[in-house]
Amino acid sequence: MLTDDKARVLQAINIVELIRQSVPLKQRGKEYVGLCPFHQEKTPSFHVNPAGQFFYCYGCKAGGNAIDFVIRRDRIEFRDALEALAQQAGIELTRWAKDKDRQQISQRQALLDAHVAAGGFFANLLWHPQQGEAARKYLHERGFNDQSLRNFGVGLAADAWDALLSGPVGRKFGTQVLAAAGLVKAREGGNGHYDTFRNRILFPIRDEQGRIIAFGGRVMPGSTDPAKYLNSPETALFSKGRAVFGLDLARQQILETKTVAVVEGYTDVVMAHQFGVTNVVSVLGTAMTEQQVAMLRRFAERIVLLFDADAAGDAAVGRLVEMFLTQPVEIAIASMPAGMDPDEFLVRHGAAEFQRLLAGALDALTYAWKRLQRQFVSTEGDLTGQQKAVQQYLELLAAARGSGPVDVLRWGQALARVARLTQVPVQDLHRRFRARRSAPRRGAAQVGAKEPIVARTVADGVERSERWILGALLRQPSLWHEAQTRIGVEDFADADRRALASLYWEHQRNEGEPVLAEWLTELPPEMASLALELASEAEQLQDVEEAMESALGHLAEVRRLREERRIVSELCQPPGGRLENGKDVDLLREIQERARRPDLRRLGW
Template sequence: MADLWRGKPVRDNRDVERVKDASDIVRVIGEVVSLKPNGREFRCLCPFHDDHNPSMYVVPGKQIFNCFVCGAAGDVLSFVMKFHKMEFREALEYLAERAGIALTPMRAAASDQPAGPTRADLLKACAMGTEFFRGLLNHPEHGKAARAVIERRGITPAMVSQFLLGAAADRWDGLALTQRKQNLPAEPFFEAGLFKKRESDGSAYDAFRNRLIFPIQDQIGRVVAFGARRINDEDEPKYLNSPETRLFNKSATLYALNHAARSIQVERTALITEGYTDAIACHQGGFTNAVATLGTALTREHVSVLRRMCDRVVLLFDGDEAGQRAADRAAEVFFAEPLDVAICTLSRFTDAKDPDELLKRGGGAETFRRALAGASDLLDYRFARLRERLADAGMAALSKGIDEEIARLVDLGLKDVPPLRQRLIVKKLASLAGVDESVILRAIPAGRRAPGPNGGASGVTAEAELPLIQSEMLDAREWLLGCVLCDGTLWGVLGEVDRDRVAGGAYRWPVLQRVAEAVREMADDGEAPTANALAQRVEDESVRSAAFGLMSRVDVETGRGERLRGFFEQCLRTARLDQASVEVKSASTGVNPDEAALAAVRLLQESRRTLGADRRVLPRPV
């Protein structure tokens, strides 16, 4: 069990309860996922698996969330930890700051101190780097060249402040000297990509020199990386980004999403641009639902983020060959997703090469609106490109081109898209090829969609046991454990034999065995072993999710209150009878089966007599 525990808590448990009481789970989750009312609950696409039909429920009355497909479950702290990849203490401090709660300072035991930099250390290094670069931007000498670039780009002071723009001086030791003067550890700066090591002596020097700095923030506004644009045209490369770290995955990060998320949810549409300055220009021009990729093509991770927030995506690509290739890649990434995707080619409406240039012109915003309104459906765009390639093709080349396109679309999930959309795609292909739709339908091979990147079907999670806890029929002992997780005082109702029954012996799912062990240890420590309390002490995410998932199953059956107590007593009776039945079967194979069996039968009869009501059927899975 030692591997489960967080170690000595850094905060008073009363702080934890205060923070949770002050944090509305609907608001916290609703900031990153689009929630839809469903009676007294809310439903949404689960952000923890490849969800296409809303399977996660948020229950404001109990302040919990639960996905009935992948098994992810928990309270507001659990969600913040899992979604934002935070440690417990980091999530608690984040929610406390949101709620305006001052936490009681407590020092961790020496044994709890990590050997290397923590995520919190990296965040502090990024925050210090941000302030350092922002200060340099305002420096009369060191920020002069960067300010000239900003002025030339027409970026307003408000945007400079909102996006935390800064400058790196034309020297290699500015930030490194500041770090040493403040006697701060250098390791977090190296890991965050702010420092590099000299080959000669291993000393630190600045990773960014003579550049305009664009801090990259995560969805809740913390700086996790940096983008840097050259000031002098002779410097290479033009753009320089932080390396990927524990904080930063560029394939899953969208620049400006922390500023755009609310507008994206309200408008149900996201604008995707190709760079920092384009995204900033859009926000400055009033198009506050704009984000940008970070020097990489759109990925499935980007799509996963977007589909939880909106119904439509507009891609802003250049009309050149590189932009067309990017559009082709985007069409493949978005193909099987439940999103309407359009591509906006500005060259159809203006000679401006990008949104940044267009929105700086007089009347540019109106032209931009027209361009967005005239955006083409992404599949129409893809098929138009295909039509151009096959325009002068002979019969054999045309047939081969259509067959290759069909094969590619099948690989991308054609057979998994909704029937109506599949029919529309077939109709477009038939029109392109000049044949009847039935010909295209016959050309689509039978078979299933290719497996996901982990080798299984898309959306299968690593924690394979968690969905089973949500869907399989539970036995009496599993229901008992769930009752205790709902109301920790029920542990005190159990006798020692019953406690051993709940916390001892193997469960069919090992993760529940670990939950039961945690419950026993918490009770032995004098703490009510509820799911909420367990989540504060247990490090393993799957154990926390299993506990909340089991608690949610009981919630659905009982609604707590008096019904919980009655349900608990019913499960206790059934668990005792189950145990007696097991002893009867075991006795029949013993050394003296007749005598042992008779004793076990007496035990069974006594259990039925003393426990009263006949055994009742336990609830089936919801």
């Protein structure tokens, strides 16, 4: 059964170690905290609870168990996440699914299997004594050793129209699957298919789990094909703007150094890793996208781009400034010597010089300013050039700021840096940008700010008590046996909390004490989110049992006061509101005396 599979996987996975693969975490008391990988923020609001085996973000409200985390992180379906974690834990899953789910899983798995088979086919060709000799010679001449080529699974596509299609891979998977995988293309006029990659050295592109989802091909020397590089087309597995080449191998050092170096080509990545600089990845020869930045900032605090300084256009630099302002990560640029690629630089100068190049990278704001300064001062002279450079630089910043929401603190820090660079007083900069129409509304600036628990928790005693009780029960299910004798589902005033309590009471009565990480998967999404929030709040309580006892007492007192208020209403208001006897008068006096007590007035009397 799938439920059994899910339980076995969740019990086998350590959620802290799982999330640490993607998010730098620091221990804080009984929990671990870090920057949320699912929204932009400067202050950590992402909590991981090892005891309950769940995560929760106070900023964006994302939360769940290990499976939920993988679903969100990798943007995959439940079954794919379950299978990935099962494989990691060495658990064999029960093979069953609904017909529709089975079909979707089967189709996706077929594409993955086809890529694995194609990767093996291409690699075998590269290492074939005769057929791969020319390609190996070329790669060796470029400085690549065999170990590096094998680590990255580098392969070779034959100089033929249908080597893959007509070979064992084509016979096993068929044209339809290979076409869906982007490995073959239809001929014009629809008369048959041909291989997508021909006469190229191939680099497997993998997802974060190390699964091949596409290929990138570099043309062989002497080829007449004008396209030097060719990537797989967009498929159900692969989107060029979301993929990062080499991330699966670079992730560990990125986490350790908190820095990732981004280059253009596959060969640059392979060579960097060969030289021991393993925090290097590639964005597949395209301008870096927001999706790629979002992926990389989950692992790194600093992204360093390496490219030819002369080749960078104004639009590209402007885009980097935009991302510097709108993304909660430091973006820096290291200029390569003109006409030299990173792999050539490494071969000529070695890893130490390459590391110095990375260390000397300029943040995007400084890089853009120095670039404009050189451009205008060289053509206009010192004074005029400086004035024009300042004007264009401020226009660049205004356009970048208008491209998306910018955190107030980040914008203030940026202006302080700009003031130092341009020698324009920061007060003047604020005045200039306030006057510009392109500046975003002030209300849009607070992106990703952590909302404190106190601000989210209504001060009303009933609300606080209900939240404490449910949070305590979620953290320590054994407390329910005592609690259910003193409070019932119907006693919860809030409809959402009452609904959650009803589900919890039902589970306790029918199935026993729930394991939070497992129970969450059985709840509707809105209930699971509420449960996570309450459980996370309960983690902040110094003594869960004492807090619940206090909350139960509070609600009991509130219920009694409400009952007394009802009695007063009946005794004092017609019809039937006459005090019939001395007992009624004594009761009313007692109730009025209680109402004067400050502690009871705070309870809502």
